[in-house]
Amino acid sequence: MPEDIAEVYRHTYPALVRFLYRKVWDAERAEDLAQEAFARALIHRPENTRGWLFVVAANMARDEARRAAREKRHLILLKSEPDAVYSSPEEDIDAETRTSRVRAALGELTPRDREALLLWDAGMSYDEIATQTGLARGAIGTTLARARRRLVEAYDAGLEGGQHVARG
Amino acid sequence: MQDWKEDSMSHVDEGTLHAYLDGELPSAERTAIEAHLADCATCRANLTEERALRERATAVLGSARPAERPAPPLEQLRREPQRSPWRVRRSFAWAASIALALGIGYYLRNPAARVTPESPAQPVVVAQNRAVSTQEEKAPPRALPLARQDSTSRRPARADEVAVVTERDSAATRVARRSNEARSHPGPPSTVAAARAVSWSTGPSATPTSPGSGSF
Numbered sequence: 001m002p003e004d005i006a007e008v009y010r011h012t013y014p015a016l017v018r019f020l021y022r023k024v025w026d027a028e029r030a031e032d033l034a035q036e037a038f039a040r041a042l043i044h045r046p047e048n049t050r051g052w053l054f055v056v057a058a059n060m061a062r063d064e065a066r067r068a069a070r071e072k073r074h075l076i077l078l079k080s081e082p083d084a085v086y087s088s089p090e091e092d093i094d095a096e097t098r099t100s101r102v103r104a105a106l107g108e109l110t111p112r113d114r115e116a117l118l119l120w121d122a123g124m125s126y127d128e129i130a131t132q133t134g135l136a137r138g139a140i141g142t143t144l145a146r147a148r149r150r151l152v153e154a155y156d157a158g159l160e161g162g163q164h165v166a167r168g
Numbered sequence: 169m170q171d172w173k174e175d176s177m178s179h180v181d182e183g184t185l186h187a188y189l190d191g192e193l194p195s196a197e198r199t200a201i202e203a204h205l206a207d208c209a210t211c212r213a214n215l216t217e218e219r220a221l222r223e224r225a226t227a228v229l230g231s232a233r234p235a236e237r238p239a240p241p242l243e244q245l246r247r248e249p250q251r252s253p254w255r256v257r258r259s260f261a262w263a264a265s266i267a268l269a270l271g272i273g274y275y276l277r278n279p280a281a282r283v284t285p286e287s288p289a290q291p292v293v294v295a296q297n298r299a300v301s302t303q304e305e306k307a308p309p310r311a312l313p314l315a316r317q318d319s320t321s322r323r324p325a326r327a328d329e330v331a332v333v334t335e336r337d338s339a340a341t342r343v344a345r346r347s348n349e350a351r352s353h354p355g356p357p358s359t360v361a362a363a364r365a366v367s368w369s370t371g372p373s374a375t376p377t378s379p380g381s382g383s384f
Contacts, residue, residue, distance in 0.1 A: 142183030
């Protein structure tokens, strides 16, 4: 079994970090949570490691979001320093703007549509998404079609809004 | 067999088109869809549209991704399941250095602050020895035994032990110079000046004490 987890770890770790990043929007935190999920998998040895990992990760991200919301109330009074940056300021502005637009667009989706889309993007199959979300397998295509359309529309709307603000 | 959903115009619905594009349709259903697409221009146009939407959504989502960094070895997670091991080790190192710094500070400060009335001559004598030893470079061995004798004979001479430890540093010459100055100004401050000279020479962890300050 440990060999199996090692294999899953090698293939799934980046996808799990990406999945978590789009929930907590902090790269380091996403890595920490992904590592913690794998550490738990090493202890619990689940049957379906990959599926189990994404369930655990989604739960951890939800707890994290609740905690972040609580902390935000305190931090709002303090002028915090910008998040750690790894590249040049010019690139960061672009990357940050882009990320915040995607984040806002994802926020326009229903939780179920968003979850299905993020799981698909993390490399899950329709069967796995159905198990994870409780949706019927036959409904996954429709859910993803709706989620994709909504994401693109919301992103483009945000882009236009941003341009108007920039022009005004 | 046609499992895929058709609308009133007998066209393939978008959900099925997305499942087709995602490669998630069972092979029989896939074959049926392809047969329909070959005959239906509307569905072909829809397919092109949905394909573009799918690619666009993937690109949008892909533009918000963290920089991929290599995963730490799985073994590390096994040992330290709760937190990133590097962070734990780093914080432990910090705690250890602070504890060490405080310990050294406490050790250096106390003897100077607790100089008993019978021992004021001690630091001055040793400082003199130190001055002699640095001025006459050929005779450092003489100074060492003297200092050791002092430290073993009486407890307050602990500051001397520290002076011996720091003797090899370049700061030792400063100690000598300072204690020379202290010697040239006779009176009670000489004790404090010598003690200070010792603590300065040992670095920032031993912050100089004000003459009037007591122990912690």
